Amino acid sequence: MDGLPITEIVNMDPASLTPEQQRTMEDVYQQLKSVARGQRFRVHGRKIDTTALVHEAWLKHREKPTAFNDRNHFYAYCALAMRHILYNQARRNRLVTFVDEASAPEQHAVQDQSEFLIDLERQLRALRDYSPRLEKVFTYRFFGDMTLDEVADVLTVSKRTAIRDWKKAQAMLAAAGA
Amino acid sequence: MNEPPGNTHELWRRIDAAFDDDDSLDPEDCLRQLGIEAPLAPPALQDRLGSLLGQAFEDEPPTAEIGGTRYRVLERLDTGGQSDVYLAERADGVYARTVVIKLLAARYDQDTAREQLLREMQLLADLGHPGIVQILDGGFGAGGRPWLVLEKIDGPHIDAYFRQHASDTRSVVRMFRELCDALRFVHLRGIVHMDIKPANVLIRDISGAAYPVLIDFGIALEAAGLGQARRGVRFGTPGFAAPEQLAGEAVDPRADLYALGILLAQVLLDGDTDNAGRMTRDARRRALSAHGVPGDLVDVIERCTREHPEDRYASAEALRIDLDAWLNGFPLEASRHRLFHVVVKALRRHALAASVAALALFAGVAFTFKYTMDVRSLQSATLAEKKQSDTLINFMLGDLFERLTDLGRIDLLSLVADRSLEHLSQQDPGIMDDDARLLTSAAYANAGQVLDALEQPTRAQHAFEQAALNLAPLEQAPGRERDWLRQRATLLILESESSATEGQGAVTETLLREAVDRAGRLVDQYDEGHALLWEARLLLGWYLMEYDRPEQAEEQLQAALELANTQQVGVETHDWLINRSHSWQALAWYAYDYGDAAEAEPAMRRAIEQAEGAVAEAGDVIETHHNLRIVLNQLAFMLTQEGRAAEAAAAADRAIETGRQLQLMAPQNLEYERELAYSLTTRGEIAERQGNLEAARALYKESLDISRQLAEADSGSFTAANDLAIDLVSLGSVLARIGTREQAVALWSEASRLMTPVLAREPDNKYYQYTQATALVHLGRYEEARPLVDTLRDAGMDDEPFRELLAAHSLD
Numbered sequence: 001m002d003g004l005p006i007t008e009i010v011n012m013d014p015a016s017l018t019p020e021q022q023r024t025m026e027d028v029y030q031q032l033k034s035v036a037r038g039q040r041f042r043v044h045g046r047k048i049d050t051t052a053l054v055h056e057a058w059l060k061h062r063e064k065p066t067a068f069n070d071r072n073h074f075y076a077y078c079a080l081a082m083r084h085i086l087y088n089q090a091r092r093n094r095l096v097t098f099v100d101e102a103s104a105p106e107q108h109a110v111q112d113q114s115e116f117l118i119d120l121e122r123q124l125r126a127l128r129d130y131s132p133r134l135e136k137v138f139t140y141r142f143f144g145d146m147t148l149d150e151v152a153d154v155l156t157v158s159k160r161t162a163i164r165d166w167k168k169a170q171a172m173l174a175a176a177g178a
Numbered sequence: 179m180n181e182p183p184g185n186t187h188e189l190w191r192r193i194d195a196a197f198d199d200d201d202s203l204d205p206e207d208c209l210r211q212l213g214i215e216a217p218l219a220p221p222a223l224q225d226r227l228g229s230l231l232g233q234a235f236e237d238e239p240p241t242a243e244i245g246g247t248r249y250r251v252l253e254r255l256d257t258g259g260q261s262d263v264y265l266a267e268r269a270d271g272v273y274a275r276t277v278v279i280k281l282l283a284a285r286y287d288q289d290t291a292r293e294q295l296l297r298e299m300q301l302l303a304d305l306g307h308p309g310i311v312q313i314l315d316g317g318f319g320a321g322g323r324p325w326l327v328l329e330k331i332d333g334p335h336i337d338a339y340f341r342q343h344a345s346d347t348r349s350v351v352r353m354f355r356e357l358c359d360a361l362r363f364v365h366l367r368g369i370v371h372m373d374i375k376p377a378n379v380l381i382r383d384i385s386g387a388a389y390p391v392l393i394d395f396g397i398a399l400e401a402a403g404l405g406q407a408r409r410g411v412r413f414g415t416p417g418f419a420a421p422e423q424l425a426g427e428a429v430d431p432r433a434d435l436y437a438l439g440i441l442l443a444q445v446l447l448d449g450d451t452d453n454a455g456r457m458t459r460d461a462r463r464r465a466l467s468a469h470g471v472p473g474d475l476v477d478v479i480e481r482c483t484r485e486h487p488e489d490r491y492a493s494a495e496a497l498r499i500d501l502d503a504w505l506n507g508f509p510l511e512a513s514r515h516r517l518f519h520v521v522v523k524a525l526r527r528h529a530l531a532a533s534v535a536a537l538a539l540f541a542g543v544a545f546t547f548k549y550t551m552d553v554r555s556l557q558s559a560t561l562a563e564k565k566q567s568d569t570l571i572n573f574m575l576g577d578l579f580e581r582l583t584d585l586g587r588i589d590l591l592s593l594v595a596d597r598s599l600e601h602l603s604q605q606d607p608g609i610m611d612d613d614a615r616l617l618t619s620a621a622y623a624n625a626g627q628v629l630d631a632l633e634q635p636t637r638a639q640h641a642f643e644q645a646a647l648n649l650a651p652l653e654q655a656p657g658r659e660r661d662w663l664r665q666r667a668t669l670l671i672l673e674s675e676s677s678a679t680e681g682q683g684a685v686t687e688t689l690l691r692e693a694v695d696r697a698g699r700l701v702d703q704y705d706e707g708h709a710l711l712w713e714a715r716l717l718l719g720w721y722l723m724e725y726d727r728p729e730q731a732e733e734q735l736q737a738a739l740e741l742a743n744t745q746q747v748g749v750e751t752h753d754w755l756i757n758r759s760h761s762w763q764a765l766a767w768y769a770y771d772y773g774d775a776a777e778a779e780p781a782m783r784r785a786i787e788q789a790e791g792a793v794a795e796a797g798d799v800i801e802t803h804h805n806l807r808i809v810l811n812q813l814a815f816m817l818t819q820e821g822r823a824a825e826a827a828a829a830a831d832r833a834i835e836t837g838r839q840l841q842l843m844a845p846q847n848l849e850y851e852r853e854l855a856y857s858l859t860t861r862g863e864i865a866e867r868q869g870n871l872e873a874a875r876a877l878y879k880e881s882l883d884i885s886r887q888l889a890e891a892d893s894g895s896f897t898a899a900n901d902l903a904i905d906l907v908s909l910g911s912v913l914a915r916i917g918t919r920e921q922a923v924a925l926w927s928e929a930s931r932l933m934t935p936v937l938a939r940e941p942d943n944k945y946y947q948y949t950q951a952t953a954l955v956h957l958g959r960y961e962e963a964r965p966l967v968d969t970l971r972d973a974g975m976d977d978e979p980f981r982e983l984l985a986a987h988s989l990d
Contacts, residue, residue, distance in 0.1 A: 009743070014845070035348040084228055085234050086227060087233065088235055089230060089234040090230060104914045108230045109228075109229040110230055113226070113227045113228075113229050113230040114230060116226065116227070116228060117230060126186075126497060127190075128771050130187070130190055132511045133192075142223060143223060145223065160201065164197050164198075164201040165422045167197060167203065167204070167205045167208075168193060168194060168205075170205045170218050171187075171197075171208045171209055171218070172190045172193050172194075174205070174214070174216040174217065174218045175186065175189045175190065175209060175212070175216060176189075176190070176207060177216055177755075
């Protein structure tokens, strides 16, 4: 990828992003959305196939002449953008009052998942303080559906290290949530 | 904040170490070994967060519909039959601004329909007015659904606002007056809102003051988008939409007035009904009365909500004028008889009133018209631009008024005043500093003066009110006392002139007393504002004379004269010479009416002396000639009353001569023409008394020609008709004495015919009664004349010529 070291912008606090980083994030965000709007990603009810989503976004992205030319770094950005999108959505959901009884079960799931995500975000920020790399590995894998080969490539570590980090992060986050 | 609890941190270290020891370890085993019972997060996002994902990526049609990447939807505010409304923010990082996005329901697939709608959007986007929600962006989304991006207005709906804020009927009416301004602005651009209701009027707080904002032009847009196809399509909200709108017929601005009337009723009924428009007319009226809403206001609502548009107010402007009138305690439009005309203009034959009129003319300030176009382009001004534009307005309305008054073309200022008020009403009070407020206040005051001169007293009153509002913050502002005093005194004087012509005696006195006080402080503390103090005292003196309080009047007039006499005659020499002339003139009338009558003539001659001085000093200034002619006329009048015919004739001749000069200098000034006719009549009366009937005939004839011309130019004016009738009667009486009685009868008959409709409208006006009585007596129609004659006698209006006339007809 060009210019922007993604490893430096895992920080989820929007205020800490430079304008250029915000624009890049925004760009990826919009690409994901536009891909998600395509019919084929909506086949299983409300479930979104994030892997397919991200890969499709990359294919579309390649048609453009500039920005990312490294697929794995693009995926990493997608993972970050996804985390950002979902976190913001979850925060908004906390402020919404639902009155429509008919949609209650679905709304209940949304509220539950929103709480889970907000909790996860808090733990990820703690994890970043403990070990930035662990936080990144988890983010890429979980939010971006990246393979551990891809994660290792982006972080320039061995695949073995990436696997170990992923297991560590999973265990740590589970322990923190207990 | 990101620190995990101490034990978590410790756990993490142990997990870390465990994997470093053996990286083939399974996470679940690791946790188990450490005695932790916790499930791992599912490895795939969609398994754990499917619903949230779905919501984040699917539940967002507007961004898809608005096709761009510029806006990010935050939440859905409302979904209705006509549209979906979302709260959104700019998403492209250009501006951090929260907006409202409205997605209209209709789809536009044809290019022509789209173009039509886009044109209409542009029209709406161009509506820069603080009372109208600003359209920021718009276009067509997927499937041809139009979307609009709108300014987000923070504030409650109007009904909620008045429920939260304990407020009286007056503050409700004041709010609706603002709404009328916004509506007028919209209507002038050919747009009808078509959906005025509580949910579409928000109250925005600007620096502690509440302003209504009209939102949601969605229906207006769709209706326009349909173009010709619109006929037969029904829009609107039941109860609020006018009958013709609900019937799918063509609508005009009066449909909005219907909805506004219902809205006013709804707010005044204060939650007693969900929809005041669904009550019957009678039920609504009863409910309003039961709520203590004054009858006049119920009438206003009634008039807004008539079944047929032609029975409603003609425009938002007309409605606002009536709301103004209601607030000011003036009669409403329907019962209004142009008080200014009736009270002031009718008095023109009365010498005192003539001087007051002259004074009002003189005291006027004013402007030119070559800048009218510029005002328009100053609509969305920054503060710096705003100050510039206000300065321009003040130049036009302030400095040029005087010159145009002299030229008799105040009508040219009508447009400037309209545009200026429009411009001023669009200014954002939130961004003003003290200088801007001062300029705005001055601009409103000047506009008020022009409107007053144009005989639009309620609009003038509104402008003065705005002037005072804008000025108020300066009273307490440090270092601004001088500015405040100056502008406050100026405003009070202007307002007093307006209230005096409206016959508001007590108000006038209060205003003038405060003006004397403020201007006095300005003179004492800052050695400026002498002219303001002089003017306030002189006007107060006139006022007190009119209300028969001679002692207090003399005190003010003497003080004014002393002020005028002690002023150094400097650059604007003629100004103070004229001021002295006015002071002496007022004192002459004081002596004539209340004091030693013998002192009246010398005082008037002193007035003439000063007036001549002013002409000598600045003969190219029209006003100096005008002033001289007035005092000559008045001297001639006084001398005639004393029977000093020769001297009176000399004064009248000079007045006529000056009048002819003025005619050349300002051929379009009707006021000057009137004054010349007055000189000619006075001179004619003198000649008639001297027995010089031929000369009298010629003079009356010339006066009659002028009066006829003026009556034609101002058809419908009672005073112009009255002036003409008086000249007809006078000329008739001379012709009768010369022996051409047939002609005389024709003239008297014409006079009587002129006065009949005037008296029908104004039966109690003594001056009109006098004219009609004279004509009827001349014609020998004594039975008709009798009641008028009796009334005039009772009122003491039977002056010397009148008694002579009655005697000649054996009616005394």
